[in-house]
Amino acid sequence: MKPGYQQIYARYRDNIISGVLKPGDRVPSIRVLAEELKVARKTVETAYAVLIGEGYLTSHGAQGTRVNRDLVLNAAPRPAPPVADDPLPSLTGIRDSLGYLELGIPSLDSFPYKKWLLLAGKAVRAMRPEDMTLPPVMGYYPLRQAIAAYLTVSRGVACTAEQVVITGGYRSNLLWILQALAATRDKVVFEDPGYFFGQKLLKRTVSRLHYAPVDENGINVDYLLQHHADARVVITTPSHQSPLAVTLSLPRKQQLLDWASQNDAWIVEDDYDGEFHYTRKVLPSLKSIDTHDRVIYVGTFSKTVMPSLRIGYMVLPVTTLNAFRESGEIMAGGQPLLAQKILTAFLAEGHFYKHLRKMRTLYQQRRTLVQTTLQALYPDIFTLEQTDGGMHIVAYLRSGSCDVELAALWQQHQLNVSPLSSWYSQHNRRFGLIMGYTNVRSEAEARALLSKPRAATLALLGKV
Ligand SMILES: Cc1ncc(COP(=O)(O)O)c(C=O)c1O
Incomplete structure (x- = not known):
């Protein structure tokens, strides 16, 4: 409903009294406000006339209309927003809404905010009219x-900038890949257990979706070849399997690559948190040994920078570039340019590398801290398996299968853990809790958080 003159009058009066509009502030001209609110000029003119009559506004002819400089208000001014000494936001509020032990969220207290804000400001100020057109489909x-420089040097994935495309993250990666490389009736194989959202998305979009089980050496390639050698696309997480965090063994990697090259199949290597490994047993990525160019390497800045950025990337086989460009023009349409520019500066000026190095050390400490506390508080309940890295822990139930109830119980204490069994589709389910540890800041905090559901956990599992 269009505002009448009383509503316009009341909005201005309230904002002046509460201090949102200050003495001397200029208000829009009658013409501009009437256009903005899509009302007749007369309506605004009447509201302004009343405000001027009551002394809230003063008219200055061609200089415009302002809030009366001589206005003396009796109402208490609106309290100024608190000014933080430190630009770092408090974690408490964020975690109250997000919960603790949330999966896949990088450490929020250690991000170089000041640097990021500085680069963001620079990028905004450097904007030019040409930046207002559509962003490039394949990325900035x-x-x-x-x-490409980062992947070549740090991840052993030799590629050119032309092979790298910028995406909106995991979901757009999958949809773009399926559009570009798979026909509607093509068979797609996913890991079991597998990334919760990946599984959900594929169930909705792929008509011939099948699963291959995962064991301590990653996806079971023998099983895959026995049952689904005719697959067109296999989606896997070789560095740290999601969610079991195991690493795909080298012989299996070779076996998978050989099968793909002999069958013209595609392997999607989701290296979502491959940056974070803490043991010496670092195996090469699939893409780095992909001599037949059958791997689409998929990465994200959600773990290394921040999930709200929504920027991911793919390294495409050279022969597929045209197919991706074509479907990208229809499906993707490019990502917001400003965010890409800020990120470019973050990488090019070396802050990204520095941050990664710091996070590797920090995550290793925080992982140990949570593991040790879990072992101390729940020795008869959970067993932990030592894996190379990643950003989450799987605490397997020593006995019982009630991980869904257990997760619900932990969630009542704001511990946002996920039940392992719900990440499975068909193969032998295991039971346990999946938890993030990257935002647990101290041993005291780990103990305080993890002891909250202790009594209820012991009761649920009949240990009291
Ligand atoms: C297995 C897996 N792949 C990919 C991603 C990254 O998703 P996105 O890039 O959409 O943030 C995640 C995030 O949690 C993940 O767990």
């Missing part, structure tokens, strides 16, 4: 270059 070229 300097960012593609920066990612």
